[in-house]
Amino acid sequence: MISRGHVYKLKPTPAQTNLFAQFAGVCRLIYNLALEQRRDHYRAYRRATGHGISYPAQARELTELRRDHDWIAAVHVTPQQQALRDLDRAYQNWFKSVARYPSPRKRGRNDTFRFQGREIETRRLNSNWSEVRLPKIGWVKFRDTRPLRGKINNVTISLASNGWHIAFSLTIEHEALANIAPAVGIDRGVANTLSLSTGEHMSIPASLADLDRKQRRAQRVLSRRKRGSRRYARARRRVAALSARRARIRRDWHHRASFDLSRRFGTVVIEDLKTRNMTGSARGTLEEPGRNVRQKSGLNRSILNQGWHIFETLLAYKLEERGGTLLKVPAHYTSRTCSVCGAVDSQSRENQASFVCTTCGHRDHADSNAAKVILRRNTASMLVEEGHQLSVETRTIGEAERHTGNLRPSGRGRC
The missing domain is CATH 3.30.420 (Nucleotidyltransferase; domain 5)
Incomplete structure (x- = not known):
C-alpha cells in the first residue's frame, strides 16, 4: 500500500466561491478558539473538570457551539472537527519536539478545510473535466489532469493565488x-x-531567474504602498502570483x-x-x-x-x-x-x-x-x-x- 496526493484546479461558481470562503473562515475561527482555550485557559479548565483539554472534550464543546450559533451550524461539521484534529496533532508534534508551538491561522494564508473521503463523490464529465460533490456545497467542477486510483481517504480544499484547488489523499494497492x-x-x-x-x-x-527579478520589483512596489489600500492589495496579489x-x-x-x-x-x-x-x-x-x-x-x-x-x-x-x-x-x-x-x-x-x-x-x-x-x-x-x-x-x-x-x-x- 502506498499513499499519494493528487491536486486539481477547481472551477467553482460565484455562489460556491462564497461558500468556500465561509467554510474556510469558520474552520479558521474554530481552530483559533480551540488554540486560545488550550493556551490561555487550560489551568482553569483542569481545576473545573479535573482533567486536561483534549480533542474529545473540545469536540463536545463544538457540538454545543453549533447548537447556539446558526452561522456555525451552516458549515458542515466534518471540516470543523478536522480543524480540531489538526490542532491536536500540532500539540502532539510540539510535545515530541518535532515542530514549533502552534500559531493562530490567518486569513489569506490558511484558507483551507477538509472532508473525509466517505463523504464525497466524484464523477467524470468528459476527457478534460470532472466534478466532485462536497457536503453542503454541491457538485463542483475540476480540471481532470490524471485519473484517480485507489481509496480516497480525505479531500482538502485550499485557496492559492491562482484560485481554489482540491487535493485528494489516496491509498493505492501497489507491490513494487x-x-x-x-x-x-x-x-x-x-x-x-x-x-x-x-x-x-x-x-x-x-x-525562474526572470521571475525572481520580476518578483523583487513587485516587492519594492509593494513596500511603497499604504497598508489597507486597494493599491496595496493589488500589489500584494501581484507578488503572490509571481511567487x-x-x-x-x-x-x-x-x-x-x-x-x-x-x-x-x-x-x-x-x-x-x-x-x-x-x-x-x-x-x-x-x-x-x-x-x-x-x-x-x-x-x-x-x-x-x-x-x-x-x-x-x-x-x-x-x-x-x-x-x-x-x-x-x-x-x-x-x-x-x-x-x-x-x-x-x-x-x-x-x-x-x-x-x-x-x-x-x-x-x-x-x-x-x-x-x-x-x-x-x-x-x-x-x-x-x-x-x-x-x-x-x-x-x-x-x-x-x-x-x-x-x-x-x-x-x-x-x-
Missing part, C-alpha cells in the same frame, strides 16, 4: 518489483542543480527530474545535506557582527531556489514505488576528492567547473567528479579507506545510456 537498474551518484549544486556520475547535468529552468508561479515551475521540474531518475536507476546516492543549517544567516549579533553578510544572503537565496530538499522528498517516494532505494552518504570533501585515486586536495578544484587532480592528473568536470565520489562512498570506500579505484558499480554507470541536457516540458505534468 525488484529493481535491478544500475546505481548513480548525484551531486546537488547551484550552478548545476543536479550533476550525475554519468556525466549528465540538469538545471532548473532559466525562466506561486515560480513554485509551480520549480515543482514541475522536480517532479519530471525525479521521475526520470527513478525510471532509469535502481539506487540513487546523494549527500546527506542539512539545508536549514547551510542557509543560516551570517549577520551575527551586535557584539559579534557577521562577515560577508550580503554575499551569504545571496548564496542562501540561490540554494533555496534550487529546492534540494523537495527534490530529495520526491525522489525518495518515486524510487520506493518502483522498488528502488535512496541512500545518503557523508558530504565532507566530496568536491576536493579525486574520483580515481581518492586524493583529497583543495588545489585540485581549479574553478567551479574544472577538477584536475594534483596527485594522478585526472581531469573531469568538478560536479561530475563529486558525483562519482558520492557514488563510491556508498560502495568501496564505506568499507575501506578512500584512495582505491572505482567500484564495479561506478564502472557500470559509466557504461550506461547517456542522456544530456535538460528535460523537455511534459504535456500534462503526469509523474
Whole structure:
C-alpha cells in the first residue's frame, strides 16, 4: 500500500466561491478558539473538570457551539472537527519536539478545510473535466489532469493565488518489483542543480531567474504602498502570483527530474545535506557582527531556489514505488576528492567547473567528479579507506545510456 496526493484546479461558481470562503473562515475561527482555550485557559479548565483539554472534550464543546450559533451550524461539521484534529496533532508534534508551538491561522494564508473521503463523490464529465460533490456545497467542477486510483481517504480544499484547488489523499494497492537498474551518484549544486556520475547535468529552468527579478520589483512596489489600500492589495496579489508561479515551475521540474531518475536507476546516492543549517544567516549579533553578510544572503537565496530538499522528498517516494532505494552518504570533501585515486586536495578544484587532480592528473568536470565520489562512498570506500579505484558499480554507470541536457516540458505534468 502506498499513499499519494493528487491536486486539481477547481472551477467553482460565484455562489460556491462564497461558500468556500465561509467554510474556510469558520474552520479558521474554530481552530483559533480551540488554540486560545488550550493556551490561555487550560489551568482553569483542569481545576473545573479535573482533567486536561483534549480533542474529545473540545469536540463536545463544538457540538454545543453549533447548537447556539446558526452561522456555525451552516458549515458542515466534518471540516470543523478536522480543524480540531489538526490542532491536536500540532500539540502532539510540539510535545515530541518535532515542530514549533502552534500559531493562530490567518486569513489569506490558511484558507483551507477538509472532508473525509466517505463523504464525497466524484464523477467524470468528459476527457478534460470532472466534478466532485462536497457536503453542503454541491457538485463542483475540476480540471481532470490524471485519473484517480485507489481509496480516497480525505479531500482538502485550499485557496492559492491562482484560485481554489482540491487535493485528494489516496491509498493505492501497489507491490513494487525488484529493481535491478544500475546505481548513480548525484551531486546537488547551484550552478548545476543536479550533476550525475554519468556525466549528465540538469538545471532548473532559466525562466525562474526572470521571475525572481520580476518578483523583487513587485516587492519594492509593494513596500511603497499604504497598508489597507486597494493599491496595496493589488500589489500584494501581484507578488503572490509571481511567487506561486515560480513554485509551480520549480515543482514541475522536480517532479519530471525525479521521475526520470527513478525510471532509469535502481539506487540513487546523494549527500546527506542539512539545508536549514547551510542557509543560516551570517549577520551575527551586535557584539559579534557577521562577515560577508550580503554575499551569504545571496548564496542562501540561490540554494533555496534550487529546492534540494523537495527534490530529495520526491525522489525518495518515486524510487520506493518502483522498488528502488535512496541512500545518503557523508558530504565532507566530496568536491576536493579525486574520483580515481581518492586524493583529497583543495588545489585540485581549479574553478567551479574544472577538477584536475594534483596527485594522478585526472581531469573531469568538478560536479561530475563529486558525483562519482558520492557514488563510491556508498560502495568501496564505506568499507575501506578512500584512495582505491572505482567500484564495479561506478564502472557500470559509466557504461550506461547517456542522456544530456535538460528535460523537455511534459504535456500534462503526469509523474
